[in-house]
Amino acid sequence: MDRPPVSLADFADLARATLPPGVWDFVDGGSGVETTLTANRTALDRVAVLPRVLTGVERPRTDAVLLGREQAMPVAVAPMAYQRLLHPDGEPALAAAAGAAGVPYVLSTLSSTPIDEVIAATDGPVWFQLYWLRDRGLVADLLDRAHTAGCAALMVTVDVPALGRRLRDVRSGFALPPEVTAANLPGGRDDLAHAGTPGVSAIAAHTEAVFAPALTWADLTWLRERTRLPLLVKGILDPRDAVRAADVGVDAVVVSNHGGRQLDGAPATATMLPEVVAAVGDRVEVLLDSGVRSGTDVLRALALGATGVLLGRPMLWALAAGGRSGARAALDLLAVELRDALTLTGCADPAQARRLRTLTGG
Numbered sequence: 358m359d360r361p362p363v364s365l366a367d368f369a370d371l372a373r374a375t376l377p378p379g380v381w382d383f384v385d386g387g388s389g390v391e392t393t394l395t396a397n398r399t400a401l402d403r404v405a406v407l408p409r410v411l412t413g414v415e416r417p418r419t420d421a422v423l424l425g426r427e428q429a430m431p432v433a434v435a436p437m438a439y440q441r442l443l444h445p446d447g448e449p450a451l452a453a454a455a456g457a458a459g460v461p462y463v464l465s466t467l468s469s470t471p472i473d474e475v476i477a478a479t480d481g482p483v484w485f486q487l488y489w490l491r492d493r494g495l496v497a498d499l500l501d502r503a504h505t506a507g508c509a510a511l512m513v514t515v516d517v518p519a520l521g522r523r524l525r526d527v528r529s530g531f532a533l534p535p536e537v538t539a540a541n542l543p544g545g546r547d548d549l550a551h552a553g554t555p556g557v558s559a560i561a562a563h564t565e566a567v568f569a570p571a572l573t574w575a576d577l578t579w580l581r582e583r584t585r586l587p588l589l590v591k592g593i594l595d596p597r598d599a600v601r602a603a604d605v606g607v608d609a610v611v612v613s614n615h616g617g618r619q620l621d622g623a624p625a626t627a628t629m630l631p632e633v634v635a636a637v638g639d640r641v642e643v644l645l646d647s648g649v650r651s652g653t654d655v656l657r658a659l660a661l662g663a664t665g666v667l668l669g670r671p672m673l674w675a676l677a678a679g680g681r682s683g684a685r686a687a688l689d690l691l692a693v694e695l696r697d698a699l700t701l702t703g704c705a706d707p708a709q710a711r712r713l714r715t716l717t718g719g
Contacts, residue, residue, distance in 0.1 A: 361686070362678075364694075365650050365671040368687055371678035372443070379529045380442050383560070384673050388521030389621025393614050397648030400625030404657045407714040412703035419695050420459075421707040423665050424510055424587040424608060424642065426482065429459025430692055431665035431707045432655060434672050435646060436486035436512065436591075438467035441537045443677040449478030451676050454684035456481025458692070463512055463667070466490075466499065471540045473506045482509035486591070488517065489569045489576060499541060500583060511584050512611070515572060516592030520564040521619040532559035542567070574601060581606050591646065591667075592619075594629050596636035603640040609664075610637065613646035616669055627661065634662030652694025656702065659710040 362368050373381050387394030421431035434455045441447035448470040455462035456479035464475050466488040476483050485503035490496050503511065525531075532553035539547035550563035581588055590602045591611035599610045612630050614623045626647040634643050645658040646667040658666045668691070675687035695707075704710045 362690065365674070365687055365690065368671060368674035368678050368683065371683075372674040375677050376443065379526075379531050382525035382529060383523075383531050384443070384670060384677075386523050386525035387617035387621065388523050388619060390524075391617060392621050393623045393625070394617025394621075396625040397614070397617055397627070398650070400627040401648050401650075401654050401657055403717050404627060404661065405716040405718070406656060406660045406698075406702055407716065408701060409703035409713070412705070414700060414703055414705045417696055417699035417704055418706045419692055419699070421665060423461065423644075424589075426509070428461060428665075430655070430688075430695060431659065431663075432688075432691065433461040433463055433484065433644070433665065433667050435667035435669035436463040436465040436484075436514070437669060437673055438465045439469045439533060439537050439539075440673070440676060441469035442533070443673050444680045446680050447676075448475045450681035451672060451684050452476075452479040452481070452483060454681050454688060455479065457685055458688035460688065461509065464508070466541060467539050469537050469540055472499075472502050472508070476506045476508070484508060484510040484512050484589070486512045486514060487580075488514055489572045490567055491569045492567075495542070497583075500580075502541070504584070504586070508586065510587040510589060510608075511580075512589040512591050513577065513580060514591045514615075515577075516594075516613065516615055516619050517564070517568060518570040518572065519568070520558070520561040521615070521621065523558060523561070523618060526558035526560060527556060530555045530557055530559070539563075574605065577602070577605050577607075589644070593633060594623060594626070596629075596632045599633045599637050599641075599643070603637050607641060609642035609644060611644045611646050611667060612663075613667070616647045627657070630658065630661045630663060652691050652696070652698050655691070655695050655707075656698040656710055656713075657715070659707055660713040660715045662711065664711075 419430045452462040461482045463484045485508040533550045587608040589609040593610045612626045642664040645663040649666045675683040
């Protein structure tokens with residue numbers, strides 16, 4: 358592409374032209390026939406935000422507070438596995454870009470770079486995302502390593518008792534190349550992820566072997582008692598679960614359907630967000646994940662009641678397209694889009710955007 362990207366979708370075009378087809382499908386695809394993947398975008402596109410006028414706003418601020426700490430935007434880079442699939446510099450490059458842009462980076466349990474190396478690569482806050490593993494001792498070890506390395510928050514993902522059936526990966530028999538490993542797991546714990554078999558997703562086989570399928574509220578309570586870090590629970594859709602998480606003492610819930618990669622037929626996150634916000638009130642922060650593609654989407658989430666969003670696939674596109682510089686360019690573009698959206702709705706900052714009215718259906 359001769360011209361620089363002017364939207365996050367432009368990075369998708371660059372990434373698709375760069376990546377092997379199997380890797381592109383692993384990143385781009387959803388579960389089943391991808392109904393929920395599509396619904397995430399459809400629901401966000403149906404949210405119309407009612408602008409205010411004559412507010413005297415000339416240049417809005419984009420900064421916002423997430424988990425008690427001021428960030429340059431109400432945005433964090435979502436946890437995403439195996440980022441060296443996209444670019445040799447992988448997680449350190451994306452974490453460094455997030456830090457330079459002033460937003461948190463969420464490091465996946467299935468990072469292809471060890472926790473301490475990612476922390477060393479950025480001046481910004483790193484939140485550690487935890488998958489619950491069958492080996493409780495390994496869970497405790499990951500927590501200890503996250504604390505020791507200086508992670509600023511802990512995010513536990515609760516919507517993966519098993520991996521959603523991702524048909525693109527099944528059809529391609531997708532497996533990790535030898536040079537990309539689950540760097541935070543002991544040697545040999547990701548062997549199945551490298552064992553390519555026609556008609557079988559090696560990633561799914563690895564998940565079944567390593568992840569604990571029966572996570573309970575008692576486990577979440579154990580986790581809350583074990584850490585003083587801010588605790589987020591990612592994968593909430595039902596407002597009743599959000600209330601129960603608040604009762605356990607979490608600091609934030611993330612309304613997420615895993616980017617349409619788990620239950621195909623689950624509702625779009627933008628559809629459930631207002632119900633979750635209404636259910637928990639001011640007890641916990643509520644973030645939106647799944648489907649965010651622009652500064653306008655960030656504004657929509659705020660107007661629906663979210664305190665912030667997680668930005669996922671667009672950051673992988675940008676990483677694939679240009680490593681650290683590509684990721685930083687994408688976040689800079691997002692900041693421009695958010696500032697424009699705030700200006701056009703008469704908001705001086707993201708906090709005011711949460712008081713805007715929304716209409717569904719255009």
